[in-house]
Amino acid sequence: MTKFEVGLAQLSPAWLDKQKTLSKVVDALIEEPNCQLMVFSEALVPGYPFWLEWTGGAQFNNPRQKRLFARYAENAVCIEAGDLNQVSKAARNTKTAVVLGIIERPVDRGAHSLYASLVTIDDSGTIVNVHRKLCPTYEERLVWSPGDGYGLRCHQVGPFTMGALNCWENWMPLPRAALYALGEDLHVMVWPGSRRNTHDITPFLAKEGRSFVVSVAAPFHRSLIPDEADFAEMREQVPEWLTDGGSCIAAPDGSWILEPQVHCEGVFTAELDYRQVLEERQNFDPAGHYSRPDVTQLVVDRTRQSTYRDRP
Numbered sequence: 141m142t143k144f145e146v147g148l149a150q151l152s153p154a155w156l157d158k159q160k161t162l163s164k165v166v167d168a169l170i171e172e173p174n175c176q177l178m179v180f181s182e183a184l185v186p187g188y189p190f191w192l193e194w195t196g197g198a199q200f201n202n203p204r205q206k207r208l209f210a211r212y213a214e215n216a217v218c219i220e221a222g223d224l225n226q227v228s229k230a231a232r233n234t235k236t237a238v239v240l241g242i243i244e245r246p247v248d249r250g251a252h253s254l255y256a257s258l259v260t261i262d263d264s265g266t267i268v269n270v271h272r273k274l275c276p277t278y279e280e281r282l283v284w285s286p287g288d289g290y291g292l293r294c295h296q297v298g299p300f301t302m303g304a305l306n307c308w309e310n311w312m313p314l315p316r317a318a319l320y321a322l323g324e325d326l327h328v329m330v331w332p333g334s335r336r337n338t339h340d341i342t343p344f345l346a347k348e349g350r351s352f353v354v355s356v357a358a359p360f361h362r363s364l365i366p367d368e369a370d371f372a373e374m375r376e377q378v379p380e381w382l383t384d385g386g387s388c389i390a391a392p393d394g395s396w397i398l399e400p401q402v403h404c405e406g407v408f409t410a411e412l413d414y415r416q417v418l419e420e421r422q423n424f425d426p427a428g429h430y431s432r433p434d435v436t437q438l439v440v441d442r443t444r445q446s447t448y449r450d451r452p
Contacts, residue, residue: 142414144298147175147236147407148356148398150387153187155364158215161185162226165240169230172407176263177297181330181358181387182241182307183256186215188332190360190382192279194374204370209283216245216254219270224259232265237297239304239356241330243284244272248446253285258306258330260295269293273306274315290444294322299414300352304328310341318440320349320427325392325417331357333383335400342400346390350420352397352412359385359405392420 149168154160162185169178182188191197191208199205217223224242231238237260244257256273271291276284292315294303303319303326310316310329319327327349331337338355346353360382365375381403389397389410397410424430 141299144300144412144414145174145176145409146354146389146412147172147178147409148354148387148389148401149178149180149407150356150358150385150401151180151184151405152359152361152364153184155187155360155366156211156215158186158217158223161187162223166226166230168407169227169234169236169238172409173234173236175234175236175407175409177237177239177302178407179239179328179330179354179356180241181356182258182332183243184240184358185217185242186212188358188360188383189280189283190365190378191371191374192282194377195370197279197282208370212243212283213245213252213254215243217242217257218245218247218251219259219267220247224261224267228261228265228267231261231263235263237261237263239302239328239330241306244270248444249285250447254283255287256280256284256306257287258291258304260302260304262295262297268295271304271306274309274312277308288443288445289318289441292318292440292442294319294324297326300326300412300417302326302328304330307331307337310345314438316345316349317426317438321438323427324349325351325414326412327351327353329353329355331355331386333357333359333385334381335384335386335402338386338388339400342388343390343394343396346392347394349426350392350424351417352392353390355386355388355400357383357386359383359403392416
């Protein structure tokens, strides 16, 4: 098998509502049952923390910021509590692998701090990886905690060896190299949006890795902001589109398979041919014949960080 069907789920969240957004994820899987892989955007469940930029998110000990964080935490995903069971069931029923961006509230870090996590579910419905974003970007650090290297792993999907990174992690050369070293030939990037993030890096990384690169982002229109007092100031100031989407796919030679899609929701599908990877690796393979491990090597710590360790 060399042909592989992938779906780019460019969906807006039901902002700050975990259950309604998870329902959108499940519906997308059911409505596109022929996809072998479906990818959803960064922090889709329950949504990106847009309020930080527009409501003075850096104000220390501010009552509104505390309220908004508490609401975000209440709608964050606790995998250990079974919050993703319905997504796993849909993946199993449709035989679709899933990459989904969530705000995670993990028990192994005390269940109160939040992480921008990227969850990989295989086509049997099993959660095979949870990658916590290594370095939250700018104001994201006000609500997201830094992750670890545990999730820097690749997984087999059809004929491909797939790796995935969150947003600006894709600009970090060493995490990319860690995935290349594992044989990655299908690279997934998830973003909150927009085209400004995806249009240049997607074909660039495809050429660098000689891999298919799938970028998925979410459109977010100001009408999605709740009509509530805590968001009144934000609703008055934001542009019509806070993010415009920009989901796209580039081939291993850097050419477009799907150019960035903007100002719309939808699941965009494409067929990938694994033979294109083999063709482009003929003249360049970043972790194979065009590498010099005798000169440069990368050390990766893939342990899950914790504040304690039980003694045997």
